Amino acid sequence: MTQFFYQSKNDKKESAKVGTMDFFGTISSVSNETKKYYQENDWTSAIQNSFQEWFDEQSLFNNKGELKILISKIAMHMKEDFRKDLFVQIDELLSEENFTEDDNLISVDSFAGFLMFFGLVPKIKTPSLTVTHEGNIATSWLDETVRLHVEFLPNRLFRTAVSRRDLGEKELLGHQGSIKSLETFLVRNQLHKVYANE
Amino acid sequence: MNRYKDLADENNIVRHCSRQKLIFKDGQAVAVSPFSFRLRPHIGETYLSCDWLEYFEGEKNDQLKEVASSLKNRFSKIGEQDHLAVINVGKTRECGTQRTIKLKVMHTPKTEKKSYSGVYGMPRENSDSILLELLATEAVVDLFKMDEYLTNPI
Numbered sequence: 001m002t003q004f005f006y007q008s009k010n011d012k013k014e015s016a017k018v019g020t021m022d023f024f025g026t027i028s029s030v031s032n033e034t035k036k037y038y039q040e041n042d043w044t045s046a047i048q049n050s051f052q053e054w055f056d057e058q059s060l061f062n063n064k065g066e067l068k069i070l071i072s073k074i075a076m077h078m079k080e081d082f083r084k085d086l087f088v089q090i091d092e093l094l095s096e097e098n099f100t101e102d103d104n105l106i107s108v109d110s111f112a113g114f115l116m117f118f119g120l121v122p123k124i125k126t127p128s129l130t131v132t133h134e135g136n137i138a139t140s141w142l143d144e145t146v147r148l149h150v151e152f153l154p155n156r157l158f159r160t161a162v163s164r165r166d167l168g169e170k171e172l173l174g175h176q177g178s179i180k181s182l183e184t185f186l187v188r189n190q191l192h193k194v195y196a197n198e
Numbered sequence: 199m200n201r202y203k204d205l206a207d208e209n210n211i212v213r214h215c216s217r218q219k220l221i222f223k224d225g226q227a228v229a230v231s232p233f234s235f236r237l238r239p240h241i242g243e244t245y246l247s248c249d250w251l252e253y254f255e256g257e258k259n260d261q262l263k264e265v266a267s268s269l270k271n272r273f274s275k276i277g278e279q280d281h282l283a284v285i286n287v288g289k290t291r292e293c294g295t296q297r298t299i300k301l302k303v304m305h306t307p308k309t310e311k312k313s314y315s316g317v318y319g320m321p322r323e324n325s326d327s328i329l330l331e332l333l334a335t336e337a338v339v340d341l342f343k344m345d346e347y348l349t350n351p352i
Binding site: 089092093095097098099100101102103104128130131132133134138140142147149151159160161162163172173174 | 214216217218219220221222223228229231232233234236238240273274275276277278279280326327328330331332335
């Protein structure tokens with residue numbers, strides 16, 4: 001049995017009510033007040049919607065927690081501003097206000113890959129974080145001439161997309177490999193000024 | 199008669215971008231992530247969905263309002279940071295040509311989605327990161343906060 005909280009979608013002042021729902025989603029125990037409320041309303045869709053909202057809310061909350069715990073494990077190696085900025089961006093990417101049906105929870109494995117890169121190159125500038133359709137975290141660093149994007153894949157792999165405009169010529173690079181070789185790729189292509197502090 | 203048609207080079211399409219697909223700098227969305235142009239094989243996606251901006255009449259602002267309204271009706275929820283990326287059709291085709299891929303941009307209206315369009319010919323395996331970056335840098339010509347084009351803002 002699953003205990004659940006539900007609230008009228010259209011009336012945020014309605015206090016949350018508690019009931020129980022079995023594995024198949026059938027209500028087996030609710031108060032008389034609740035029965036009356038749902039007799040007067042479209043209770044099946046209201047419960048389904050509320051349960052989905054509650055589930056989404058919980059999933060987002062849990063995902064944020066997992067990622068922040070990972071960060072906190074290596075926070076002693078991070079500058080305070082860098083850590084705070086990551087927390088803010090995670091909150092934005094997984095906020096109820098921003099999360100839409102096109103969006104995904106963030107893969108913990110992928111995020112661990114990003115932190116591994118940070119471990120290898122602790123002087124990186126704070127990137128802009130985005131999320132791919134597969135739930136992988138992607139980092140972007142932009143300056144006047146270079147756009148560097150790195151997607152952190154599961155199993156400690158990465159994929160990059162780089163565009164650079166130099167003296168009017170546009171150069172494009174794409175590469176995939178192991179995170180251990182990411183810095184070598186970036187340095188070899190003289191991209192360190194975009195993502196790393198001196 | 200084929201009710202689908204190729205869009206002309208000077209036309210534009212609009213793609214909905216949520217916060218997760220946008221690159222931010224100093225609190226402002228400044229670009230679209232190239233990875234947002236990937237197909238989603240897990241839902242069987244074979245083309246990039248978008249809306250034809252010039253399907254709607256009026257000034258650009260009016261057209262954007264119509265697109266925003268259409269998207270709002272279509273999606274169960276619009277996020278506070280969602281943006282509309284305006285993408286030029288001719289430049290989209292050029293990006294494909296640079297990667298020796300023939301991209302088609304077609305108006306493919308549905309009953310409830312009159313401006314519905316699609317970019318066809320994207321590599322199914324999503325392997326060409328350079329094409330995605332080209333689309334994000336060269337084909338995207340404008341970025342607008344969606345909220346500002348809704349009659350009833352979020």
